[in-house]
Amino acid sequence: MAIETLSSNAAHGGTQGVYRHASAMTGTEMTFSVFVPAHTDGAALPVLWYLSGLTCTHANVTEKGEYRAACAEHGVIFIAPDTSPRGEAVPDDDAYDFGKGAGFYVDATEEPWSANFRMKSYIEDELPALIAAEFAVADLSRQGITGHSMGGHGALTIALRNAGRYRSVSAFAPIVSPLHCPWGEKALTGYLGDNRADWRAYDACALIADGARVPEILVDQGAADTFLAEQLKPELLEQACAEAGIDLTLRIQPGYDHSYYFISTFMADHIAWHAARLKA
């Protein structure tokens, strides 16, 4: 494994890098960003993964997420992967909510998607191994995970499927149940086929109902988010967590929408919350 540095900028006392590598999982080149705070030689810093939403690449949160000051303060590495495979050889769909930019953090089983759209394995296995190999400062025994919208779905489902791997999980305006929203139904039908039982491993509420557990979850959700009622439905997660005894902190934030203005407002809070658990 090897990575190519696309850019490296001093920022908030640390280094904001953007990197590219050849992914075996997706069969494409993949780009991701890593912020490493200032640290002493030989230090080992905890890692916070941030999974992005529909239409995004690594760049949206890297530019607009306002995470570096808080990561510098708490000594947390911040990693932002892409949301799908890219490139001319990769199949796509004209819609913004399927195909490129909309990988939904699944391993697709349906043609023509199954060859490249393997974002579950990419995020769970390949990219952490690459980080471990290339970033000696990253302490992968202390990982947290968060994300926005489709990426919040990714964060929740990945944490739930891998009990004990992530010390902390939070989300911004997550899709909590792809089984119960148009975005999810479209994407999972396309990537996984019509058998809805196959979708349950990619649905936070279904995973919880089926016995998956994390100790606690932090979710912020804007009350003025135009996707709230039809796509996001945090009440489903609230119900699933209540039934399972999972400690969910769900904060409905008056006036906030689905944009990076919402995310950046609460980003420092989430980083502090993760840091408290990653450094406990």
Next chain:
Amino acid sequence: MAIETLSSNAAHGGTQGVYRHASAMTGTEMTFSVFVPAHTDGAALPVLWYLSGLTCTHANVTEKGEYRAACAEHGVIFIAPDTSPRGEAVPDDDAYDFGKGAGFYVDATEEPWSANFRMKSYIEDELPALIAAEFAVADLSRQGITGHSMGGHGALTIALRNAGRYRSVSAFAPIVSPLHCPWGEKALTGYLGDNRADWRAYDACALIADGARVPEILVDQGAADTFLAEQLKPELLEQACAEAGIDLTLRIQPGYDHSYYFISTFMADHIAWHAARLKA
């Protein structure tokens, strides 16, 4: 005067807006952004102007500047104008450093630029009047001004030409002397003609040499900025301020470049510095 709201997003407890209006000065529509922190009814908050650099619109700093948290903390309104007139009817140049996106905060006297490129009058007169008319919360008796690169040049020259109007002036990697750098020579020749005496009103160092004064200036400059030696030359400002007795704080920041990663790193510092003076 009237403004059209292009977008309005809750952010950091306040409101990030983007607005458009018909400018009499430029003869075009102009777009700008305003962040208004949370405030009580009838409050009057100080204003910090941020002038952007070459190729930028209001959007760069609005998305990447990381100013909202600090403005919310200190109760400061943040206004980001565009860097030039826009539109198909506006003359342009293929280069990135002249024409659209490169207004240099001058009132052009040369054809074909003089009809629209009147950014000095737009920033000094028209936009403040619009803000006063449309934003009752803005206390224009307490204004500060800052900017980046070409916008740092704008901030310094506008503050120097209008002694007493701005309580505070700072800059990120400013062009301190257009008379002594390729960017400045090209732009001022194009907008103002060959008579270099006419340029002195648009050159911070020349203004200071000619007697203009502000009490103090804060400048951050990245040591790894690729434009440092040829275009920015902070040592010229240092010399001019020393000769004039202006209290210049010039901080050369090791490792930092010319990007928004640099700006966003020191933005909160600048806002705190302005707030201390605006609220004194």
